[in-house]
Amino acid sequence: xxxxxxxxxxxxxxxxxxxxxxxxxxxxxxxxxxxxxxxxxxxxxxxxxxxxxxxxxxxxxxxxxxxxxxxxxxxxxxxxxxxxxxxxxxxxxxxxxxxxxxxxxxxxxxxxxxxxxxxxxxxxxxxxxxxxxxxxxxxxxxxxxxxxxxxxxxxxxxxxxxxxxxxxxxxxxxxxxxxxxxxxxxxxxxxxxxxxxxxxxxxxxxxxxxxxxxxxxxxxxxxxxxxxxxxxxxxxxxxxxxxxxxxxxxxxxxxxx
Amino acid sequence: xxxxxxxxxxxxxxxxxxxxxxxxxxxxxxxxxxxxxxxxxxxxxxxxxxxxxxxxxxxxxxxxxxxxxxxxxxxxxxxxxxxxxxxxxxxxxxxxxxxxxxxxxxxxxxxxxxxxxxxxxxxxxxxxxxxxxxxxxxxxxxxxxxxxxxxxxxxxxxxxxxxxxxxxxxxxxxxxxxxxxxxxxxxxxxxxxxxxxxxxxxxxxxxxxxxxxxxxxxxxxxxxxxxxxxxxxxxx
Numbered sequence: 001x002x003x004x005x006x007x008x009x010x011x012x013x014x015x016x017x018x019x020x021x022x023x024x025x026x027x028x029x030x031x032x033x034x035x036x037x038x039x040x041x042x043x044x045x046x047x048x049x050x051x052x053x054x055x056x057x058x059x060x061x062x063x064x065x066x067x068x069x070x071x072x073x074x075x076x077x078x079x080x081x082x083x084x085x086x087x088x089x090x091x092x093x094x095x096x097x098x099x100x101x102x103x104x105x106x107x108x109x110x111x112x113x114x115x116x117x118x119x120x121x122x123x124x125x126x127x128x129x130x131x132x133x134x135x136x137x138x139x140x141x142x143x144x145x146x147x148x149x150x151x152x153x154x155x156x157x158x159x160x161x162x163x164x165x166x167x168x169x170x171x172x173x174x175x176x177x178x179x180x181x182x183x184x185x186x187x188x189x190x191x192x193x194x195x196x197x198x199x200x201x202x203x204x205x206x207x208x209x210x211x212x213x214x215x216x217x218x219x220x221x222x223x224x225x226x227x228x229x230x231x232x233x234x235x236x237x238x239x240x241x242x243x244x245x246x247x248x249x250x251x252x253x254x255x256x257x
Numbered sequence: 258x259x260x261x262x263x264x265x266x267x268x269x270x271x272x273x274x275x276x277x278x279x280x281x282x283x284x285x286x287x288x289x290x291x292x293x294x295x296x297x298x299x300x301x302x303x304x305x306x307x308x309x310x311x312x313x314x315x316x317x318x319x320x321x322x323x324x325x326x327x328x329x330x331x332x333x334x335x336x337x338x339x340x341x342x343x344x345x346x347x348x349x350x351x352x353x354x355x356x357x358x359x360x361x362x363x364x365x366x367x368x369x370x371x372x373x374x375x376x377x378x379x380x381x382x383x384x385x386x387x388x389x390x391x392x393x394x395x396x397x398x399x400x401x402x403x404x405x406x407x408x409x410x411x412x413x414x415x416x417x418x419x420x421x422x423x424x425x426x427x428x429x430x431x432x433x434x435x436x437x438x439x440x441x442x443x444x445x446x447x448x449x450x451x452x453x454x455x456x457x458x459x460x461x462x463x464x465x466x467x468x469x470x471x472x473x474x475x476x477x478x479x480x481x482x483x484x485x486x487x488x489x490x491x492x493x
Contacts, residue, residue, distance in 0.1 A: 038378050039295055041330035051283045055377055057330025078329060080339055084301040084373035086284055091324060093340060132336055134329040136377070138299060139282045171334050203284075 006193070006208040013196040019204055025245055027200040028052075033150070033256045035158045042174065043159025047151040049200060051141035053085075056151040057134050058159045058179075062169055065121070065128045073120020073128040077106035079135040079148065086140040101144055104187065104227045105135065105152050108216035112185035112224035115156065119180060122164070131156070131179070142202040145214050149187035150253055157181055157257065184257060185224050186250035189214040190242040192234065197242060199249055213239065215246025219254070223247075260415040260432055264425050272409060272421040272472045277389070277483040279397045287398025289483070291390035293409075294423060295380035300390035302398040305368035319365030323353040323372045325387055331379045333424070348384045355388050355408065355440040355450035361401045370400065381424045382410050388440050388450065393480050397487065406449055407476040408440035411465040413457055418465055420472045437462070439469050443477040446470065 012018055022028065028050025038044035043058035065072060079102035083089040094102070109115065120129040133155065135148045159179040163170030191198045192211040201209065211230035217223050223243065228234065234242070263269065273294030282288035285301035292298070308314050325348040327337045341349075352374065362370065372394065374387040385408035392406035412422045415432040427436050435455030441448055448466075457465070 038330055040333045040378050040380070044330065053282075055328070057328065057377075059330050059336040061336065078339060080329075082326070082373065082375060083303075083324070083371070084282065084285070084299060084375050087303050087306075132329070134336075134339075136328050136375070138375075139284050141284060169335075 002207045005204060009205060009208055010194045010196070013193060013198070018198065020202065024196060024198045025249060027249070027252070028202070031253075031256055033154055035154060041155075042162055043155045043157070043179065045151045045154035045158070047147045047154065049143060049147050050202070051139055052143055052147050053137070053139040054144065054147045054151050055136045055138060056148065056155040057136070058155045059132045059134070060159070060162055060169070061130045061132060062122065062127055062164060063130045065125060069117070070125040071121045072117035073130065074117065075106065075109060075115065075131045075133060077102045077109070077133045077135070077152070079105070081140070082137055085137040089140070100227070100229070101148060102135065104145055104214055104225070105133070105149050107225040107227070108149055108185045108187050109152065109156070112183045112216065112218055114153065114181055114183045114185055115179065116182055129161070131159070140203075142206050143189060143200045145189045146187055146200065146253070149216070150256065153181070153184060153186070154257055183218050184254060185216045185218050186253050187214050187216045187225075188246040188249040188253065190245045192230070192232070192238060192242070197245055199245065211238075213242045213246070215243055215250075217247045217250045221247050260417060260429060263419065265423065269417055269419040270468050270471065272475065273423065275476060275479050277393065277479050279393055279483045279487045285394070287394045287396070287400070289390045289393035289397060291386050291393065293382055293386050293421065295378060296382050296386045297376065297378040298383065298386040298390040299375045299377065300387065300394040301373045302370060302391075302394045302400075303373075304370040305362070305365040306371070308367060308369040313369075314367040316366050317363070319362035319368040319370055321353055321357050321360060321362065321370050321372065323349050323356065323374065323391065325349045325352055325374045325384065327376045327379060327383070331376045333380065348387070351450055351452065352384065352388055352391065356391055356395065356406055358447070358449050359392065359402045359404045359406055359442055360395065361403070364401075370395070381422055381427045382438070385409050385438050385440065389476060389480060393484060396484055404442040404444045405477060405480050406440050407443050407473040407480060408438065408450060409469055409472050409476060410436055410438040411469040412436045412455065413461060413465070418461060418468060420468050437465060439466065439473075441470065441473050443474060
């Protein structure tokens with residue numbers, strides 16, 4: 001599959017360029033981030049990287065804590081690969097691609113401790129806030145991982161608590177109290193094709209990926225989550241190089257938040 | 258609470274502010290965005306393309322398939338659970354029937370035209386917004402069409418007849434309310450969607466359809482303008 005496309009892309013990479021003329025570790029332009037685009041959500045953001053276009057919305061609800069963490073709230077991340085956004089996506093319950101996307105975004109937020117789950121506790125052992133983050137692509141032109149990760153973080157950043165009277169959530173009257181973000185973990189997905197590394201693949205490049213590594217890192221360069229994908233293995237040297245690229249590019253993306 | 262004037266200050270025959278754009282989803286064969294007040298719809302058209310499974314194919318003509326979906330965060334209340342509900346399935350069906358009369362799919366046997374409607378944000382009138390977006394997306398996809406389809410809801414709150422009900426009107430407490438979504442082919446005036454909840458007299462309904470028509474012509478102009486913005490007229 002895609003043998004011709006692959007050799008064409010590799011030839012370009014060897015000449016230090018890509019199908020659209022970008023450098024290997026250059027994101028598409030423009031990158032646009034819009035805050036609070038959805039009035040019906042408690043928090044939301046829309047991110048465009050080139051033609052890739054993703055909306056993330058946050059809803060808050062009150063639930064019961066898990067028995068092993070009675071004083072902690074929780075997050076739930078959902079992703080729907082909407083057939084509106086890509087001719088290859090189909091209707092139906094989330095497939096493995098959507099689940100992986102949601103879990104990678106989830107891990108970036110959860111493991112970086114971007115949210116202090118203890119602050120989401122309302123009454124120990126009884127009531128906690130559940131932060132539900134939903135990822136909806138409008139146009140998938142490649143690299144949903146990075147677009148969704150940054151959109152999720154931006155949406156959390158402008159999330160405001162709805163009213164709560166101890167019994168019911170009052171969605172009509174949002175309070176002024178904002179969800180507090182402790183850290184800003186940024187996900188950068190580094191792609192290996194042949195022996196070259198690139199970031200921000202477009203639709204064509206995604207078809208010929210050998211391996212990918214999504215690296216989530218914080219302001220100080222600490223890694224907080226990773227996910228290897230693709231059919232081919234990576235050497236330790238590969239991983240080292242990919243992490244360096246991931247941390248470097250995260251600095252650039254953080255500037256958009 | 259008695260209902261005397263509209264809560265947002267509109268006239269009874271006045272729609273909420275409308276915004277429309279075509280070609281907003283580059284990966285689709287045709288796409289459009291339609292906003293009316295706080296209700297916001299996207300539509301993408303894929304096809305005509307191969308239809309699987311094969312037993313769904315019609316050897317005489319292509320088929321139209323519509324899917325209406327609210328994004329999980331699109332409701333002002335609780336999160337909407339992803340995956341279709343009975344409501345969204347029914348809306349998908351009536352949307353399909355609302356659009357089919359303007360299409361000619363005779364040239365595409367065994368194929369399907371898929372229309373995906375997504376609502377990022379809703380506040381009443383979402384099926385009508387979806388239909389408006391979808392008909393523009395079909396035109397953007399370059400399909401042969403007899404007309405566009407424009408849609409809006411009309412209705413009654415207490416003794417007032419009005420167009421384009423918002424949420425506070427749709428759910429007005431303690432008075433009789435009727436909510437009547439209609440879709441029309443603007444050039445012939447034929448109705449392609451008509452539903453109703455509530456109570457209304459026949460004479461009132463006829464008057465409402467008349468009021469609706471006026472607003473539908475305004476919506477039609479917005480739709481046409483959006484299409485013309487993408488496809489400039491070329492002088493030969």
